Amino acid sequence: MSITCDPIIxxxxxxxxxxxxxxxxxxxEMARLRIDKAIVRHRLCIENGPYHGNGVLLxxxxxxxxxxxxxxxxxxxxxxxxxxxxxxxxxxxxxxKVAWMDPKAHDFSPLPWCAxxxxxxxxxxxxxxxxxxxxxSPDQLHEVCAAFPELRIILLKAxxxxxxxxxxxxxxxxxxxYLCFCPVFSVHEGFIDLCERFGSHRWVFGSGYPEAxxxxxxxxxxxxxxxxxxxxxxxxxxxxxxxxxxxDV
Amino acid sequence: xxxxxxxxxxxxxxxxxxxxxxxxxxLGEVPTMALVDRSLPSLxxxxxxxxxxxxAVSALPAIFGDAARGNRLVxxxxxxxPGRFFGYLTVDIGCPERxxxxxxxxxxxxxxxxxIYSYSVRPGLPYDHVNYIPIFEFANAHRxxxxxxxxxxxxxxxxxxxxxxxxxxxxxxxxxxMETWKYARLGKDYPNVYLELCYSPSPRGxxxxxxxxxxxxxxxxxxxxxFMSAAQQLGRVLFAQISPADKERILGANxxxxxxxx
Numbered sequence: 433m434s435i436t437c438d439p440i441i442x443x444x445x446x447x448x449x450x451x452x453x454x455x456x457x458x459x460x461e462m463a464r465l466r467i468d469k470a471i472v473r474h475r476l477c478i479e480n481g482p483y484h485g486n487g488v489l490l491x492x493x494x495x496x497x498x499x500x501x502x503x504x505x506x507x508x509x510x511x512x513x514x515x516x517x518x519x520x521x522x523x524x525x526x527x528x529k530v531a532w533m534d535p536k537a538h539d540f541s542p543l544p545w546c547a548x549x550x551x552x553x554x555x556x557x558x559x560x561x562x563x564x565x566x567x568x569s570p571d572q573l574h575e576v577c578a579a580f581p582e583l584r585i586i587l588l589k590a591x592x593x594x595x596x597x598x599x600x601x602x603x604x605x606x607x608x609x610y611l612c613f614c615p616v617f618s619v620h621e622g623f624i625d626l627c628e629r630f631g632s633h634r635w636v637f638g639s640g641y642p643e644a645x646x647x648x649x650x651x652x653x654x655x656x657x658x659x660x661x662x663x664x665x666x667x668x669x670x671x672x673x674x675x676x677x678x679x680d681v
Numbered sequence: 682x683x684x685x686x687x688x689x690x691x692x693x694x695x696x697x698x699x700x701x702x703x704x705x706x707x708l709g710e711v712p713t714m715a716l717v718d719r720s721l722p723s724l725x726x727x728x729x730x731x732x733x734x735x736x737a738v739s740a741l742p743a744i745f746g747d748a749a750r751g752n753r754l755v756x757x758x759x760x761x762x763p764g765r766f767f768g769y770l771t772v773d774i775g776c777p778e779r780x781x782x783x784x785x786x787x788x789x790x791x792x793x794x795x796x797i798y799s800y801s802v803r804p805g806l807p808y809d810h811v812n813y814i815p816i817f818e819f820a821n822a823h824r825x826x827x828x829x830x831x832x833x834x835x836x837x838x839x840x841x842x843x844x845x846x847x848x849x850x851x852x853x854x855x856x857x858x859m860e861t862w863k864y865a866r867l868g869k870d871y872p873n874v875y876l877e878l879c880y881s882p883s884p885r886g887x888x889x890x891x892x893x894x895x896x897x898x899x900x901x902x903x904x905x906x907x908f909m910s911a912a913q914q915l916g917r918v919l920f921a922q923i924s925p926a927d928k929e930r931i932l933g934a935n936x937x938x939x940x941x942x943x
Contacts, residue, residue: 450885450886450890451885451886464920464922465920466691591881592881592908592909592910593713593714594711594714594715594716594717594908595714595715595716595717596714597714597715615881615882615883615913615916616881616882616883618881618909618910618912618913618914619717619909619910620716620717620718620719620723620724620727620906620907620908620909620910620911621717621718621723621727621910622717622910623910625717625718640882640883640885641885642885643882643884643885644882644883644884644885645883645884645885645886645887645888645916645917645920645921646885646920647687647690647916647917647919647920647921648883648913648914648916648917648920649913649916650690650691650916650920651690651912651913651915651916651917651919651920652910652912652913652916653912654690654691654692654693654912655693655727655730655731655911655912655915655916656910656912657726657727657730663693
């Protein structure tokens with residue numbers, strides 16, 4: 433059993449040569465790489481609008497239980513209430529248990545003075561927030577996690593910066609920061625070091641769909657030198673646990 | 682039909698049914714980041730997990746301004762693990778008076794290839810700078826392979842040397858990082874050019890496209906370990922949608938030819 437946590441579907445306005453990241457393409461890749469489930473975001477959330485994209489996502493993945501939707505959220509939530517807690521209630525009612533945010537695309541500050549209502553609602557729902565590494569600075573991330581220590585943030589696309597001099601202190605300070613082991617996060621003996629230092633419960637698996645060869649992520653995990661138990665934790669058990677702990681607000 | 686490479690990748694089992702050569706590795710420290718474990722035993726342990734028979738390494742300190750000390754790291758690895766390390770020597774490109782003495786010394790010390798690095802992420806000199814001439818003359822005279830860090834534009838600066846020094850086997854690093862067509866053209870136009878694959882984003886479909894372009898005999902696998910983990914780069918080939926025979930070529934046979942060791 434494995435669950436990939438970083439796919440994004442939807443045709444970009446500027447094509448990615450040779451790639452058509454559709455539901456069918458994602459499912460073919462999952463079958464090829466023996467990936468059982470995927471947490472899926474939709475590119476329209478970035479290129480069009482977050483709530484438009486969320487709606488399209490649900491339409492496109494309907495009937496495919498192996499695809500678990502993630503909704504893009506903004507601190508103000510969606511119309512007509514513009515109350516992010518109401519938006520999250522709707523998400524949970526629609527079976528959506530994962531959020532993501534893109535402060536750059538959606539023009540808001542990720543700092544608590546602006547995005548605080550979003551973090552507070554996610555914290556209350558114990559809903560994981562997917563966040564690409566380059567969306568916020570390490571200083572911003574620290575400020576957010578210090579203000580909302582129970583907020584569960586899963587960092588995607590962390591770069592291959594070795595024993596990262598900013599990431600390690602953040603992981604040490606903030607136990608609810610999780611990290612996606614994916615193709616670009618390529619660190620010699622990095623996964624085993626993280627597991628030994630912080631435990632194996634804080635990491636999830638990512639295949640880098642659609643841009644990356646997903647086999648890179650599979651091999652990155654399988655050849656990491658982790659115990660079978662730790663591999664299973666990263667491959668699926670950790671994200672399953674986080675999803676199971678989501679609660680209504 | 683079952684593919685032994687993919688099956689071993691799914692199991693995390695070593696690729697032990699064919700020669701596996703990592704043509705692009707490193708030793709030593711880098712300024713911008715700490716490495717988890719840059720010891721030789723750590724690198725060999727990782728190689729053993731994956732079934733990597735041999736890794737061709739240059740020293741990161743040698744690339745970035747301390748060639749003599751860096752090359753000694755490589756020479757020590759070659760001596761410490763016979764048959765597991767192939768050494769690329771590097772020179773301080775800004776100090777022309779040091780170039781030939783260091784090449785002579787390091788060749789005698791056990792290095793069998795040359796690594797060159799121009800200027801992508803740190804200051805350096807372009808490959809058409811006059812300081813490179815003695816390096817290429819030396820490598821050509823000794824029939825040494827040259828692994829060249831390349832990132833698009835550097836290929837244009839390198840092509841005159843590729844034409845001029847036919848006894849050098851050129852390995853163009855980071856194939857497909859940009860302008861893939863240019864790498865492919867050089868691989869096709871010159872019998873002494875091989876295309877090395879390491880590239881951290883692991884672009885989907887790149888290996889397949891290069892093989893479909895007729896370059897299966899010219900691709901060599903490299904990882905950039907210990908600067909990165911070799912595992913993700915290995916996965917790009919293990920799970921590529923190409924034939925097992927082509928995977929065998931890319932993972933080892935081609936590099937054996939390029940490095941003159943098989």
